[in-house]
Amino acid sequence: MPPRHFLDIDRIDARTLRRIVDMGHAMKRAGKRVPAKLTPDGIESMVLMLIFEKPSTRTRVSFDVAMRQLGGQSLALNQADLQVGRGEPIADTAKVVSRYVDAIMIRANRHATLTEYAENATVPVINGLTDRTHPCQIIADIMTFEEVKGPIEGRRIAWSGDGNNVAASWIHAAAQFKFKLAIACPPQLNPGNEVLAWAKGVGAEILLTDDPHEAVTDADCVVTDTWVSMGQQSDAPRRKQLLGAYAVDEALMRSAAPGALFMHCLPAYRGLEVSAGVIDGPQSVVWDEAENRLHAQKAILAWCLGVD
Ligand code: CP
Ligand code: NVA
Numbered sequence: 001m002p003p004r005h006f007l008d009i010d011r012i013d014a015r016t017l018r019r020i021v022d023m024g025h026a027m028k029r030a031g032k033r034v035p036a037k038l039t040p041d042g043i044e045s046m047v048l049m050l051i052f053e054k055p056s057t058r059t060r061v062s063f064d065v066a067m068r069q070l071g072g073q074s075l076a077l078n079q080a081d082l083q084v085g086r087g088e089p090i091a092d093t094a095k096v097v098s099r100y101v102d103a104i105m106i107r108a109n110r111h112a113t114l115t116e117y118a119e120n121a122t123v124p125v126i127n128g129l130t131d132r133t134h135p136c137q138i139i140a141d142i143m144t145f146e147e148v149k150g151p152i153e154g155r156r157i158a159w160s161g162d163g164n165n166v167a168a169s170w171i172h173a174a175a176q177f178k179f180k181l182a183i184a185c186p187p188q189l190n191p192g193n194e195v196l197a198w199a200k201g202v203g204a205e206i207l208l209t210d211d212p213h214e215a216v217t218d219a220d221c222v223v224t225d226t227w228v229s230m231g232q233q234s235d236a237p238r239r240k241q242l243l244g245a246y247a248v249d250e251a252l253m254r255s256a257a258p259g260a261l262f263m264h265c266l267p268a269y270r271g272l273e274v275s276a277g278v279i280d281g282p283q284s285v286v287w288d289e290a291e292n293r294l295h296a297q298k299a300i301l302a303w304c305l306g307v308d
Contacts, residue, residue: 003124004304007114009135009172010198016303017139017176023299023308024143024292032069034298043072043307046102050076050128053109054230058266058293059128059136063105066297070307072102094120103304109231124304131165131231132192137265138169140296142177144289145221148261152179158219158256159183160212160246161273162239163191166225166265171195175204182207184215186242212246213255221261224248224273240272249275253283261285 009017026035048067050060060076067074079085084093094117097104104121107128108114118125127135145152156179159167163185171191174181175198183191187210190196199206209215216222227243228236253260262274262284270276279286302308 024296027298028295046072048074049101051106053079062293091120098122140292158216161224180205182215184212219256
């Protein structure tokens with residue numbers, strides 16, 4: 001059996017994704033214990049390796065704690081700690097560490113690094129964010145939506161801001177979980193053609209506009225993210241100029257459905273992509289969203305490790 005990689009939401013079938021989200025809800029209900037029917041036999045001898053080419057607070061801590069709460073162990077390394085930095089091929093690294101650990105999570109600068117690990121590892125590889133996508137985040141986000149609003153199928157989600165890695169995983173999720181997604185971006189910062197073409201090909205209900213008010217009209221949830229993702233610092237002035245009109249503030253939230261949620265994967269920059277009044281206000285669920293990373297990671301790990 002090939003390893004169960006968690007690389008992207010478009011690469012896993014919709015039924016499995018639904019099961020992972022439902023397992024996340026069950027993990028949350030069970031707290032620090034593991035749900036009885038998900039007793040992960042053998043996990044006490046398992047080790048998760050976490051590799052970071054870029055910084056992380058939530059992904060690093062939630063995966064580490066998730067693995068401990070499941071009964072296993074984890075070890076985290078920065079890219080600079082590995083011989084890859086001195087020229088050892090990723091393929092060789094993936095083959096070697098597969099002999100030591102039971103799963104590898106990587107946060108990579110380039111998506112190709114993730115896929116190279118997956119092609120060469122003999123244990124599951126998990127995408128902890130790349131320049132292209134951030135699938136683990138969206139599993140937690142769907143959990144967060146559903147615990148307040150009920151099933152996400154058929155509902156309306158709006159994105160206002162940069163058409164970035166998080167937006168791309170929302171696009172994948174719109175198709176797989178069958179919700180409507182309206183995305184407002186300046187045309188220069190639209191999501192990539194590849195992900196948009198994929199969404200069109202599978203019949204996802206995606207509206208792409210340059211008007212944030214159009215995107216958020218009747219939305220059950222408004223989502224945004226930083227205007228300057230990791231690795232884009234040199235482009236910050238241009239991005240801030242292009243994205244100024246896409247900030248999520250109280251006026252934009254008034255265009256959404258009454259009681260609409262506000263989500264942000266964090267880290268957030270108040271006064272730029274979101275006003276303090278919105279992120280710290282009554283419609284914001286960002287702290288639950290951050291907490292749900294832990295429960296979602298436990299579900300993702302249970303599936304990848306085959307202990308589900
Ligand atoms: N949302 C998220 O992935 O946060 P970190 O960069 O802190 O992991
Ligand atoms: N788009 C952001 C997400 C951070 C979790 C980035 O890539 O930096």
